[in-house]
Amino acid sequence: MRFLPVSLNALLVELSDLDQTLALLASLQRDPLPGVEELVPAARTILVRFRPASVGLATLVQAIAGRNLAPSAERGSTLIEIPVRYDGEDLAEVAQRLGITPAEVVRRHTGSEYTVAFTGFAPGFAYLSGGHPSLDVPRRSTPRTRIPAGAVGLAGTFSGVYPQASPGGWQIIGVTPVAMWDLDREQPALLQPGYRVRFVDIATLDVESETDTWAGASKSAIDAPDSGRTRDALAPEQTALQVRATGLLTVFQDLGRHGQAGQGVSASGAMDQAALKAANRLVGNPSNGAALETVGGGLQLQSLGETVVAVTGADAPLTLRTADGRQWSPPSHQALALADGDLLSIGQPRAGARCYVAARGGFAIAPVLGSCATDTLAGVGPAPLSVGDLLGLQPSPAGAVVSEPALPAADLPTLEQEVVLDVVMGPRTDWFTPEAVASLATQRWQVTPQSNRVGLRLAGDMLLERAMGGELPSEGTALGALQVPPSGQPVLFLADHPLTGGYPVIAAVAPYHLDRAGQIPVGAWLRFNPIRAFEELTPAAAPGDAGTFRDLR
Template sequence: MRFLPVRDDALLIELDDLPTTLALFDSLSSDPITGTGELIPGARTLLVFYRPSAVTPEQIVRAVRTRDLDGRVAGEGTLIEIPVTYDGEDLGEVAGLLGLSADEVVRLHTGQDYAVGFTGFAPGFAYLSGGHPALDVPRRSSPRTRIPAGSVALAGTFSGVYPRESPGGWQLIGTTEARMWNLSRERPALLLPGDRVRFVEVSGGGRAAVSVSAASDSAGESSSAPAGTPTAEAEHGLEILDPGMLTLLQDLGRPGYASMGVSTSGALDPVSLRAANRLVGNPSREAALELTFGRLRLRARGEQVLAVTGAPVPLTISTPAGADGGSARTRSVAVGGPFALGAGEELVLGRPTSGLRSYLAVRGGFALDPVLGSLSTDVLAGLGPAPVTAGAVLPVCTPASGIRAVALPGPPTVDAVDAVDASTEVVLDVILGPRTDWFSADAVDALTGQSWLVSARSNRVGLRLEGEPLTRVVGAELPSEGTVSGAIQIPPNGQPVLFLADHPLTGGYPVIGAVATHHLPLAGQLPPGARIRFRPIGPFAAYSLADNPEVTP
């Protein structure tokens, strides 16, 4: 058992195998360590989040060492039968790799039950272990850019079903009509850790229903309309005339759904989101509009109070002729303060003078239905409201009586956002680990010793960085393990990807370090062309590694 630093609020526990990992996951889920939060199991690791104000890594290590991991009984969860038509593009190639016929591959795949080990990659995607040991095949050397939803696939000793269309490198052996993710169900994810899975061949192209034993009808198939999206025009709201490059609804995210393969997501600059809400008198976690590169134009329906924070943008209000008995006119308002927008008036947000993302909050918040408790749009998972489009009307709640705007003691933006532009070199604090030992000392020096360029291919999933490639000294394939926002993952080309809020829950490339939590908002404001220099800081504050030799810095 090893304890590896991940971030200043997260610890990775490396164990011998998946059963031991699940035993610890069960133990910490049923009897949590005070101060710990969400748990993300991987193939042989457990990612533990914690509140540094409530518990130290040393206390977590001591508590974990006392846990009895021998009590878990494999295969004791719900049995779910999934009908499969074995028509996958790679079935013949898989058979050839294994020295079997296609029929023998199908017989082995349906002949033993699988267990849901952990989730990740996408909501509803479960890593299934425990099948026949002969079904051990490598991932494809060249991943596909498009794999259809419902594809049944193999990779290594794992089996899985793609819940939605996505890229991927697993070997495709069949298809199923079972819906792995459905928000209209009480339990959106069909498969959760601890469940058992049996694949059943559908002969003759027929259709079979999903079978669930010892469970409610939560696995039943039903359709669902997109949640969180306005379906009718509102008399009191904001009418979008031009959404700009990308405008999304974002709040502080949806923590607590890792067991379904759902990451937290949320605003990339939560400091600015909270500030915008405070300025209009909303609770700090209320949803706001997150604008990338500005250029939003909207019209008020009814009287509204707004505020804009984050990346500073020019704000221009146009009053149409006759709106209040006068002639048409325009006025400017300032970022970082509340302002009124009269009924029929239009607001235009220009291009940021620095930074990348601006946040627009409206007093009362948006009257939309949340998805798993949040209005955040997760672009990787496809969860939450769709991006805002021209013609959409976002209804606004009537403010609660007595709410008021709150004056802020200074610019309500992240540190140095006013200086972040395409010519800026920004220093980000980074905690090295958990897989720093997969790289040479020269590679670690290259990570922290050079200036990295933020590529134009960056998005809410992560910043793609360009510079001198980092080389690995461990060439083995890393079993999938939990990842965090700020993780610096190194793919085979050696060019880092700095994960942001919409990153995948688990990953299979080694992470050499992670940006400290206090610099994550700043990372979310970096535009293409900006440069990053990483500054390593201690793996744990007030924590003696010498007293805990099993903790690897």
């Protein structure tokens, strides 16, 4: 086992092969370690996220190093058969590459039983191991911008099925009508780690109607605006906020949906979690309640009935206009009592990028997989707001106390000043040249317009060049990871980042700077401050406390 630093609350365990990875995963699941919050397995690694207040890094490394990696003889009892129409656009190319006919590719693909090794990339996407050993093909050199839902593909020794339409670089050999992801099922992901899978050539089956026999294309997990967004859904005397303008993007967010890695779903959640908690406290809600997250200016909400709201996060001007035309600028970061017909508008932020709007009692919105967070990449959670939506409010609980006014964060990012983010080097710093490692910290990086909740796409004068070539097997990625694609320009992963990734991560933003990262506007300049040099961890030499890192400034 190798132990590689990821962040102050995460480490990556690298193993020799998939069998060892699954053996360690089984051991950690059978006998969980105190303080470990989540395990994200991949082809040869397990990302371990832990609570530094509950377990020291040295203790954690020592405990994992002592686990038995002998393969388990147990096999899953659940067998899923997936019918496939083998007419994929890469089938002929795969056959040519392997020196066999397309029919032989189909025969080999359907002739072996697979096991769900791990999940990631997208909700319901499972990496299937154990197929015919000859079916070992590289990813496409140029990924496609759109692969349809149900596409069956090969990459390396793995097979997989795309649960929804998305970009992708796997070699597509067919398509299935079976939905890999459906929120109407008790377990939305059809394929769970440990399940056995067998592919069946649909041409060999005698069926009258595929549509009647199997589920159709994968259902999007983002809810379309439903009856909960219309006036008819409001109960008598129920108050609400009506959306008059949405701004660039306004979505529901809470603290995220943790513990869903087994279905390929990452946590998502508010980009600035301290601001979300503050907004809820100001109106007397539990700090983990759902609030609105809006980027930039432009959101307008009209009160239907008497409501109490609070706006936190970015330093943005507010405007309140009454039904009879009076208008003034109330302060943010305090509770605001709105009368029936009052219109609250949020202007363009002077500092920061995202505002949070909480309403007393909380929004009457149904959670998805235990959370109201909208994951814009995975397509999980309530739909983004649309003009005209009615956001019903729940009654405020008895005894809830409206908090005193607060102050906005003192270090909100602006376009005028460079933003400094502390980073922990690793886990793949050694994949880059010494010059690239040095330039990560010595040059400044600009946030490009392609940035969003998935990540900040950065541009710098000096590209981060690799010292190691070849493909990196997909592995778990942490919130705040700085992943470097072949372009050499890093991407800073934020709340909606994918659960796993195939490009090396040179460093990760320290957890205490993640809220600041979530407030950085497009066009701002960043600098990265390494607080710990990259060094492989060993059971004997791991730091005694995950929070005690040498400051390299």
